[in-house]
Amino acid sequence: MLIPDFQSQAANNKNLVVYFSHSGNTRIIAEQIKDATGADIFEICPVKNYPDDYNTVVNQAKKEINANFKPELKTKINRIATYDVIFVGSPNWWSTIAPPVATLLSDYNLEGKTIAPFITHEGSRMGHSAADIQKLCPKSKMLEGLAIRGSEVKTSQHNVQDWLKKIQITK
Numbered sequence: 001m002l003i004p005d006f007q008s009q010a011a012n013n014k015n016l017v018v019y020f021s022h023s024g025n026t027r028i029i030a031e032q033i034k035d036a037t038g039a040d041i042f043e044i045c046p047v048k049n050y051p052d053d054y055n056t057v058v059n060q061a062k063k064e065i066n067a068n069f070k071p072e073l074k075t076k077i078n079r080i081a082t083y084d085v086i087f088v089g090s091p092n093w094w095s096t097i098a099p100p101v102a103t104l105l106s107d108y109n110l111e112g113k114t115i116a117p118f119i120t121h122e123g124s125r126m127g128h129s130a131a132d133i134q135k136l137c138p139k140s141k142m143l144e145g146l147a148i149r150g151s152e153v154k155t156s157q158h159n160v161q162d163w164l165k166k167i168q169i170t171k
């Protein structure tokens with residue numbers, strides 16, 4: 001069952017940060033974007049949590065991505081139509097977005113929205129995440145993405161700020 005997310009409906013904001021994070025790195029960047037822009041924020045949570053063990057999740061993710069599997073999500077974003085810019089955050093999993101992010105992008109009609117992707121990684125940067133997001137949202141405008149190494153997220157505020165200026169979200 002999908003439970004409406006009331007937190008993201010509270011403010012009358014034009015920007016929304018949606019993200020999935022397995023081990024916390026992408027969440028840190030999501031919070032930095034929220035703090036720098038005042039955007040609403042929504043965490044993508046699958047009904048079934050991914051295992052904590054690294055090798056187990058790596059193998060599970062590989063199978064899911066190869067099968068184009070889209071896990072069911074716990075919560076629902078109401079009034080997504082009210083947002084103009086949607087920051088979409090994911091860890092780099094096998095050079096693409098994590099499956100729960102693919103579910104979210106498939107479940108909602110983001111036609112006419114502007115998408116700004118941000119990815120945390122351990123060497124592959126964005127991989128082909130941006131192209132994969134565009135495939136799922138063919139009628140959205142894609143802005144240049146931000147790639148941050150997972151081990152550097154805590155000191156990346158300046159990278160986030162520079163990126164937000166570059167894509168003309170902030171001055």
Ligand SMILES: Cc1cc2nc3c(=O)[nH]c(=O)nc-3n(C[C@H](O)[C@H](O)[C@H](O)COP(=O)(O)O)c2cc1C
Nearest residue numbers: 021022023024025026091094095120122123124150
């Ligand atoms: C299932 C899985 C697959 C991954 N695949 C890649 C990869 O292909 N390239 C890469 O640079 N990092 C890869 N990583 C590392 C993560 O992208 C990186 O640790 C990221 O910051 C984790 O974000 P999170 O803490 O928000 O979950 C992978 C990690 C996991 C768990």
